[in-house]
Amino acid sequence: xxxxxxxxxxxxxxxxxxxxxxxxxxxxxFRITLHLFIGVSAGFAATVVIYxxxxxxxxxxxxxxxxxxxxxxxxxxxxxxxxVTKISPRFAFLGNFPMAYIVGVSAAAAIGxxxxxxxxxxxxxxxxxxxxxxxxxxxxQLGLRMVNGIIILIGTLTTLAYFQFSSLxxxxxxxxxxxxxxxxxxIGQVFVAITFGFLFAGVFNAALTALIGRVVFxxxxxxxxxxxxx
Amino acid sequence: MDEINCxxxxxxxxxxxxxxEYCLGYLENEESSIKDPEFSDSDENQDGLGGHSSEVEKPxxxxxxxxxxxSESEPAQDDLGLALxxxxxxxxxxxxxxxxxxxxxxxxxxxPFVGGGEGTESGEIPSWLNDALVExxxxxxxxxxxxxxxxxxxxxxxEQEKIQKxxxxxxxxxxxxxxxxxxxxxxxxxxxxxxxxxxxxxxxSENQQEHxxxxxxxxxxxxxxKPLPRKSPISQQHIxxxxxxxxxxxxxxxxxxxxxEQSAFPVYDEGSAELNxxxxxxxxxxxxxxxxxxEPGLVDExxxxxxxxxxxxxxxxxxxxxxxxxPNGPVLAERFFQAGKLEYExxxxxxxxNLGYIPGGAAGLISFxxxxxxxxxxxxxxxxxxxxxxxxxxxxxxxxxxxxDYEMIVLLVDDPDLARIWIEQLSPxxxxxxxxxxLVLITSAQLEPVVxxxxxxxxxxxxxxxxxxRGGASYSRLIGGDxxxxxxxxxxxxxxFVAALLILVGGLGYYxxxxxxxxxxxxxxxD
Numbered sequence: 001x002x003x004x005x006x007x008x009x010x011x012x013x014x015x016x017x018x019x020x021x022x023x024x025x026x027x028x029x030f031r032i033t034l035h036l037f038i039g040v041s042a043g044f045a046a047t048v049v050i051y052x053x054x055x056x057x058x059x060x061x062x063x064x065x066x067x068x069x070x071x072x073x074x075x076x077x078x079x080x081x082x083x084v085t086k087i088s089p090r091f092a093f094l095g096n097f098p099m100a101y102i103v104g105v106s107a108a109a110a111i112g113x114x115x116x117x118x119x120x121x122x123x124x125x126x127x128x129x130x131x132x133x134x135x136x137x138x139x140x141q142l143g144l145r146m147v148n149g150i151i152i153l154i155g156t157l158t159t160l161a162y163f164q165f166s167s168l169x170x171x172x173x174x175x176x177x178x179x180x181x182x183x184x185x186x187i188g189q190v191f192v193a194i195t196f197g198f199l200f201a202g203v204f205n206a207a208l209t210a211l212i213g214r215v216v217f218x219x220x221x222x223x224x225x226x227x228x229x230x
Numbered sequence: 231m232d233e234i235n236c237x238x239x240x241x242x243x244x245x246x247x248x249x250x251e252y253c254l255g256y257l258e259n260e261e262s263s264i265k266d267p268e269f270s271d272s273d274e275n276q277d278g279l280g281g282h283s284s285e286v287e288k289p290x291x292x293x294x295x296x297x298x299x300x301s302e303s304e305p306a307q308d309d310l311g312l313a314l315x316x317x318x319x320x321x322x323x324x325x326x327x328x329x330x331x332x333x334x335x336x337x338x339x340x341x342p343f344v345g346g347g348e349g350t351e352s353g354e355i356p357s358w359l360n361d362a363l364v365e366x367x368x369x370x371x372x373x374x375x376x377x378x379x380x381x382x383x384x385x386x387x388x389e390q391e392k393i394q395k396x397x398x399x400x401x402x403x404x405x406x407x408x409x410x411x412x413x414x415x416x417x418x419x420x421x422x423x424x425x426x427x428x429x430x431x432x433x434x435s436e437n438q439q440e441h442x443x444x445x446x447x448x449x450x451x452x453x454x455x456k457p458l459p460r461k462s463p464i465s466q467q468h469i470x471x472x473x474x475x476x477x478x479x480x481x482x483x484x485x486x487x488x489x490x491e492q493s494a495f496p497v498y499d500e501g502s503a504e505l506n507x508x509x510x511x512x513x514x515x516x517x518x519x520x521x522x523x524x525e526p527g528l529v530d531e532x533x534x535x536x537x538x539x540x541x542x543x544x545x546x547x548x549x550x551x552x553x554x555x556x557p558n559g560p561v562l563a564e565r566f567f568q569a570g571k572l573e574y575e576x577x578x579x580x581x582x583x584n585l586g587y588i589p590g591g592a593a594g595l596i597s598f599x600x601x602x603x604x605x606x607x608x609x610x611x612x613x614x615x616x617x618x619x620x621x622x623x624x625x626x627x628x629x630x631x632x633x634x635d636y637e638m639i640v641l642l643v644d645d646p647d648l649a650r651i652w653i654e655q656l657s658p659x660x661x662x663x664x665x666x667x668x669l670v671l672i673t674s675a676q677l678e679p680v681v682x683x684x685x686x687x688x689x690x691x692x693x694x695x696x697x698x699x700r701g702g703a704s705y706s707r708l709i710g711g712d713x714x715x716x717x718x719x720x721x722x723x724x725x726x727f728v729a730a731l732l733i734l735v736g737g738l739g740y741y742x743x744x745x746x747x748x749x750x751x752x753x754x755x756x757d
Contacts, residue, residue: 023475045557052586056608109592117654125687205675209699212721213530215482
């Protein structure tokens with residue numbers, strides 16, 4: 001390890017201990033680390049954007065490009081300039097056009113992607129769960145797939161029943177349909193609980209791996225020091 | 231010129247006259263109508279309009295007026311109920327009656343055709359109109375009897391003003407002073423009254439006053455700083471937190487510092503096995519697009535999951551194009567290839583190229599999918615990637631014009647929104663039977679509930695899935711290597727076991743201990 005690596009490792013070790021100090025409660029050392037992390041992240045992001053986006057894609061074509069490239073490069077520069085006017089209440093209206101353009105394009109991309117990439121395909125996939133021909137086309141384990149499909153179908157229907165809150169009747173006594181929906185909702189509650197448990201387990205696994213990574217780093221750091229001394 | 235307010239109507243009035251000219255005219259009219267034997271002695275009704283109809287009975291308000299005026303012991307009452315001094319009236323009435331015509335003498339405002347007795351009798355109106363009016367008044371006689379009296383009394387001021395504003399009357403004040411024959415303005419607008427004096431003191435009861443003082447005291451207390459109650463520096467929460475942390479850290483340190491025989495990797499994971507199959511089918515020097523979209527906090531988990539896959543890909547001779555939709559992605563990608571965590575050392579620009587950061591989120595990703603060379607013309611080093619000085623692109627992107635020219639797209643992601651955006655935008659290409667490109671995901675464990683439905687669905691928008699450290703360990707077992715996941719695997723197993731134990735003990739303590747204590751209390755009561 002070179003000196004730069006040693007300094008980096010030492011700095012990382014100290015910051016790791018400062019983050020672990022949160023165990024004794026919120027304290028200035030932890031806050032310093034937090035602010036340092038936020039500041040470094042923001043600064044790094046700004047550097048990446050300047051060197052990877054603003055200069056090569058906005059100003060470089062304007063300075064070294066040909067006629068059509070220079071004209072095209074003016075468009076983002078002008079729109080960006082109008083967007084900067086948003087910081088002034090007096091001239092903020094000038095930034096409405098680029099803002100509307102950004103929001104419109106982003107919304108179109110998000111909605112189009114959600115409909116064509118998630119909503120319709122997942123709906124079709126739910127329909128195909130019990131389609132024997134479709135299962136055989138992709139997978140030979142027909143029986144397991146069918147069982148899996150039935151479980152998913154039951155889970156989907158009962159979970160939807162669990163989130164059915166509207167009253168079907170003004171009568172004081174429950175109708176037979178309401179009784180059925182409530183019973184299905186009780187089963188759906190089990191599926192919801194399993195889902196939350198799955199989510200919690202995933203988050204815990206990710207956090208535990210991060211903790212192990214830090215512990216391994218601390219141990220490796222001490223091992224390096226011991227090796228250096230010995 | 232000094233002015234006083236008329237005591238009857240409140241209008242400004244010269245100080246020489248106690249009452250304004252309108253009220254004077256009205257009072258004069260009242261007196262003359264009472265003194266007129268034709269009106270006073272008649273038992274017939276005499277309202278303002280049908281005063282000359284002998285069949286109509288006299289209204290009650292007029293009768294009361296007559297009675298009050300005739301009685302000298304009591305002050306006269308006007309139609310508004312205000313007291314009028316009888317002595318004053320007798321003083322000024324004659325003089326004013328000479329100057330101003332009385333209602334009986336000249337009363338066109340009440341009805342220019344029927345009001346004045348003289349005018350009617352002299353035949354100034356056509357005979358046909360006179361006949362019609364007489365018929366109308368005689369026919370309405372009974373109805374008028376039944377008419378409520380209060381509205382008639384309320385109409386009196388309007389009639390009074392009409393009387394005073396008859397053609398020929400002289401305007402004495404205002405910009406039109408000196409003109410005659412003026413039409414009166416709307417009564418409500420023209421009548422100017424001095425605003426009454428109102429007390430600004432709130433009339434509240436003692437009880438309300440107490441409530442006000444109570445509220446005031448509460449508000450004042452809120453503004454004064456109060457010392458916070460002293461909290462114990464060590465609470466049960468602290469002890470619980472420290473206990474869990476110590477137990478967990480001890481288990482992890484024990485697994486790392488005292489390595490025993492390493493635990494076996496998971497035998498089979500369907501997503502990892504599918505990805506392994508896809509990698510084995512790749513051609514020599516396959517073009518792989520890699521998306522680095524995770525944060526530095528999860529670098530250990532993602533590195534552990536991705537290292538076996540990339541070792542396998544490098545072993546197959548694949549070349550990589552790196553891209554990211556988050557600003558931290560490019561440097562994490564460089565770190566991944568240069569930090570020595572992989573079995574092979576790839577050279578930037580020759581075996582992999584880092585195209586850097588795509589701004590714009592989903593829109594930027596769509597742009598890159600549709601036109602990779604136009605969206606990212608330069609690498610993170612500022613090198614023109616798609617057209618070098620020789621006119622050829624650099625090796626990792628040779629033959630790449632569309633996104634579907636890549637054999638495989640590998641996405642390293644820890645954010646559910648970013649994963650969804652990638653899958654949604656690539657789904658039409660991946661599920662198209664004409665394309666051979668496959669999309670595989672290497673994700674954090676916390677993302678599995680979000681991305682697994684895409685992998686399980688038919689047709690598959692996601693063809694392979696490696697989830698967290700467990701997925702990496704499973705893939706590592708498939709290829710026969712145990713470098714990076716093996717470093718974490720034992721500690722991960724021990725940590726998971728201890729955590730499950732803590733959850734179990736905590737759950738039992740939460741539910742069982744109160745039940746036991748309740749049972750013990752019950753037995754003590756029985757004894």
